[in-house]
Every structure is written in structure tokens, then in C-alpha cells.
Amino acid sequence: MDLHKIEEKLSSYTLFIKEVALIIHNDSLFAIVYPDFNALKEAKIINIEEEIRWYAIELYNMQAEESLKIKGYKILTAPLPKTALGDVDLEALKELVSSDKESDFIRENEPDDEVYGTLKEYLSTLTKSKISPSSHLELDLDLDSLNYVELFVFIEQSFGVKIDEATFSNIMSVKLLYEYIKNARVKVTPAMPNWAEILQESIDEKLIYSPIVMSIYKTVLFPLFRLYFRLEVVGYENIPSYPCIIAPSHQSMLDGFLIESILPYKILKKSFFLAYKQVFGTTLLAPISKHGQTILIDANDNLKHTMQYCALPLREGNNLVIFPEGARTRDRKLLEFRPFFAMLSKTFNVPVVPVVIDGSFEALQAGKIVPRPRKIRVTFLSPIAPDGLSVDEITQMTKKAIESELKRNQILL
Structure with a gap:
């Protein structure tokens, strides 16, 4: 080779x-x-x-x-x-x-002032990794989009400094971030972010309800999928009649359309789908997403506003369909589940309904355009209520439920 x-x-x-x-x-x-x-x-x-x-x-x-x-x-x-x-x-x-360790941690000289101490103490609540001035916020400290929003809010509330994504992309080490804050700060008053407050802030976007169009999509797609993919749906009784987060596994580009086709109409007309702008905002798919109760997001732009927009369906008493993996599998194995859906569940006190989509990987693998007639089975699992659970526990329970059902399906096959 x-x-x-x-x-x-x-x-x-x-x-x-x-x-x-x-x-x-x-x-x-x-x-x-x-x-x-x-x-x-x-x-x-x-x-x-x-x-x-x-x-x-x-x-x-x-x-x-x-x-x-x-x-x-x-x-x-x-x-x-x-x-x-x-x-x-x-x-x-x-x-x-x-090596079991990613690298040997080298102790560096750290600034001895209130700004650095306040920033480092807060970063320690977001990561388990050791923190030094040269630490890269993503690659060394493993921060993700959810952490970035919390960090931006913390910096604004604690130091009076606003940071946008364009600026942040140039200062993604602890040292550069510290220097930026120190030069621009107007105060040093530590204030922990509150997701409930962040997600309840007013935004300009409005939800576009398209019940008639959604009904047409369902009417056309469901019989087509049932015939072509021998579509089997199990567990309808597990979908609550009240607002919830529907969290499917993600095997192919078919998955969003599958969920749209099988949800009961009463549920579907009050459901909004999360999708990436880079895919569903294209010339081909934009008309479908615009009238398909779809919220388009960009993982590198205006993260706080994006997350507030994602929360809007739940704020208005609707359902949110979100794929916890954030991307479709390339080898049938589940990807890591991102905690954003669990944070929304916890913040708005709505249950998560894990959904197993099995077979769409074989029907339409990544890189293919034309689906093959392979059997697809979709299973709605028992809802996971957020009461008494942490965001991490909700995330892991959802993944384990889906994992167990996928293994059970393989045994039955």
C-alpha cells in the first residue's frame, strides 16, 4: 500500500x-x-x-x-x-x-492576575483536561459548540467583552483569549451562564408553519417508502401527545424524510426538523426545507443565535426532531452523541424519544445518489424524562437505548 x-x-x-x-x-x-x-x-x-x-x-x-x-x-x-x-x-x-496520554503536560508560566485566574477557573468547569496558556480550546481542551456559547456568554457577562465567531477563530488558545479579554475588559465580575435565560431571549426569527405542505409530503412519501423499502414502523405508542424531542440515529440522507413520512399527522404538523445549512440550504434542497418546517443551522456562525433559534419550537410548544450524532454514520457504527439535544430537554423539561432507524445505511450509503430497495425498520423507544438527570446522563441514556435496540435487531436478523 x-x-x-x-x-x-x-x-x-x-x-x-x-x-x-x-x-x-x-x-x-x-x-x-x-x-x-x-x-x-x-x-x-x-x-x-x-x-x-x-x-x-x-x-x-x-x-x-x-x-x-x-x-x-x-x-x-x-x-x-x-x-x-x-x-x-x-x-x-x-x-x-x-501512548495512553495524548501528550506530556508541560507546566508553563501562567499570568498571575485576576483575569487569567477567572478565565481558567471557568474553563475548568467545561473540560477535564489540564489547562495551560498554550492549550488550544478545541484540540487540547475538547470544547465544542455548546461550550463555545457558554464561554462567549461568560466572557460578556464577567468581563463586559463581546466575542463573535470571526474574532474567536483567531484567538483559540487560552493565552490569546486571555490577552484579548485583558485588553478589552471593562470589569471582572464572574457570572455563570444560565441556559434557561440564554434560550428565552427574544430573537427576530419566526417559525414557518406549513401543515398543508407537511401533509402532502407525508401523503406522498409514506406509501412510496413502505413499498420500496418495505418500511416497518414500531413503537408509535411511545410518542407523547405533548412537546418532546425526537432523537433518531442517523444512517443516511433518507432519515429526515423517513421520520417526516411516518410521524402521525397530529405530531408532524407540530414538529420542526434541525438540519445543516450546508446541505439543506443548497439550491436543490432549499425550497423543500423552507416549506418543510426545517431550521437550518451553521456550526461555525452565530452559535448563540443558532441555539436560540433551535429552541424556538420548544418555546412555542412544538416538537423538535434532532439527530444527536450531528452527522450520518459512514460505517454503520453510532457516532458520539452531542449533548445539545439533552441540554434542550433539561432546560425545557421535555422528554427525549430515542428513535432507531435501521436499514437506511444499506438503502443509501454516503456518496450514493440512488437509493436501493433495502428493508428499513424504524423503532420509537420509550421516552426519557429529564427529571433528576444531568445533561450527560440524558445523552448517554439516549445513546445506550439506541445502541441496545440496534444490537437486538442484528440478533433477530
């Missing part, structure tokens, strides 16, 4: 990879990536891991043979280690990947 050709192909997919090397780890290909941080800053991208994963590694995996798929990756914040001759030091990379 020519690893250099694969490395070149990965780099050709995106402008955001500066260096990449492949090694064999656990008998599979493993990628180590050093991003082009300048290009990322120019593009105002703050979800770096997602950008590298979906628009480089997974694009490659979609067309690669199973034995040549990349099964793991690591994104570094420093250039790849080199030998004395200037070549990539593959042995050092193997040692780095094989």
Missing part, C-alpha cells in the same frame, strides 16, 4: 491540512494531521475537528476499499515531529499514538 499517495489524496480534499502522515496502528490506517491554522482563521472556522474529519478523512473513506480505510486519527496543534534529515519521524508518531 502506498501511504504517500493516500496522504496526497487527503490533502487534496481540503485547504485546511498543512501536514498529514499515515501509520499502521492496531492493524489499521491511522492519520496524524497538523492543520493549516492560518487557512482556518481566514475561513473563520472554529469547529476544526469536524472540518478535518468530514471533509478530508471521511471523504476519502467513502471511496476507499475496506482494508484501506482510515480507522482513527489525531489532530496536532504543532507540526509533525521530524528526523535529523527533515523527514516525518514515523517512530515518534507511533509512540505518540500508542
Whole structure:
């Protein structure tokens, strides 16, 4: 296998990879990536891991043979280690990947002032990783979009400093963020963000209700799917008659349309669907999403407003359909569940209905356009009430419920 050709192909997919090397780890290909941080800053991208994963590694995996798929990756914040001759030091990379620790934590001199102390103390509530001035907020501290919104609100309330995504994309280390706050601050008064207050703020957007169009979509799609995919639906009795979050697993581009086709009309007309603007905001799909009670989001732009917009259906007593994985699986395995849906459940005290979509992966795999007539089974599982549960517990319970049902389906097959 020519690893250099694969490395070149990965780099050709995106402008955001500066260096990449492949090694064999656990008998599979493993990628180590050093991003082009300048290009990322120019593009105002703050979800770096997602950008590298979906628009480089997974694009490659979609067309690669199973034995040549990349099964793991690591994104570094420093250039790849080199030998004395200037070549990539593959042995050092193997040692780095094989180590239980991501890297040895080097204790750095830290600013000894109230601004840094306040910022670091708050960051410690968002991450379990050790924090130093050079820590990258995403790649070292594992912060995500939800954390970013909390961080932006904390900085505004505590220091009187507003930060937008464009500015933030240029200051994604603890040190740069601290320096930005220190230069712009008007106060130092620690104030913890409150999601209930954040999501109840007034916004300009209005929900577009399209009950007639939704009815037409359902009338057309349900018999078509039932015939072509031998569609089977189980667990209708688990859908509450009151507002809830419907949280399906995500196997293909068919999934949103499947849910839309099978929801009872009384539920459907009060349900809104979350989707990425990059996909459903295109010329082809924009008319469908505009009249399909769809909320389009961008993971790199105006995050606070985006999350407030996502909460609007629940604020108005409707249902929200949201895919917790945030993206469709490329290998049938569940992705990590993002906690945003669980936070909404907790904030608005509405149950989560886990939904298992099984078979749509075989019907329409990533990279394919024409669906194949494979059997699809959709199962609505028992609702998970948020009472007495943490956001993390709601997230994990939802994933485990879906995981268990998928395993049960495989045993039955």
C-alpha cells in the first residue's frame, strides 16, 4: 500500500491540512494531521475537528476499499515531529499514538492576575483536561459548540467583552483569549451562564408553519417508502401527545424524510426538523426545507443565535426532531452523541424519544445518489424524562437505548 499517495489524496480534499502522515496502528490506517491554522482563521472556522474529519478523512473513506480505510486519527496543534534529515519521524508518531496520554503536560508560566485566574477557573468547569496558556480550546481542551456559547456568554457577562465567531477563530488558545479579554475588559465580575435565560431571549426569527405542505409530503412519501423499502414502523405508542424531542440515529440522507413520512399527522404538523445549512440550504434542497418546517443551522456562525433559534419550537410548544450524532454514520457504527439535544430537554423539561432507524445505511450509503430497495425498520423507544438527570446522563441514556435496540435487531436478523 502506498501511504504517500493516500496522504496526497487527503490533502487534496481540503485547504485546511498543512501536514498529514499515515501509520499502521492496531492493524489499521491511522492519520496524524497538523492543520493549516492560518487557512482556518481566514475561513473563520472554529469547529476544526469536524472540518478535518468530514471533509478530508471521511471523504476519502467513502471511496476507499475496506482494508484501506482510515480507522482513527489525531489532530496536532504543532507540526509533525521530524528526523535529523527533515523527514516525518514515523517512530515518534507511533509512540505518540500508542501512548495512553495524548501528550506530556508541560507546566508553563501562567499570568498571575485576576483575569487569567477567572478565565481558567471557568474553563475548568467545561473540560477535564489540564489547562495551560498554550492549550488550544478545541484540540487540547475538547470544547465544542455548546461550550463555545457558554464561554462567549461568560466572557460578556464577567468581563463586559463581546466575542463573535470571526474574532474567536483567531484567538483559540487560552493565552490569546486571555490577552484579548485583558485588553478589552471593562470589569471582572464572574457570572455563570444560565441556559434557561440564554434560550428565552427574544430573537427576530419566526417559525414557518406549513401543515398543508407537511401533509402532502407525508401523503406522498409514506406509501412510496413502505413499498420500496418495505418500511416497518414500531413503537408509535411511545410518542407523547405533548412537546418532546425526537432523537433518531442517523444512517443516511433518507432519515429526515423517513421520520417526516411516518410521524402521525397530529405530531408532524407540530414538529420542526434541525438540519445543516450546508446541505439543506443548497439550491436543490432549499425550497423543500423552507416549506418543510426545517431550521437550518451553521456550526461555525452565530452559535448563540443558532441555539436560540433551535429552541424556538420548544418555546412555542412544538416538537423538535434532532439527530444527536450531528452527522450520518459512514460505517454503520453510532457516532458520539452531542449533548445539545439533552441540554434542550433539561432546560425545557421535555422528554427525549430515542428513535432507531435501521436499514437506511444499506438503502443509501454516503456518496450514493440512488437509493436501493433495502428493508428499513424504524423503532420509537420509550421516552426519557429529564427529571433528576444531568445533561450527560440524558445523552448517554439516549445513546445506550439506541445502541441496545440496534444490537437486538442484528440478533433477530
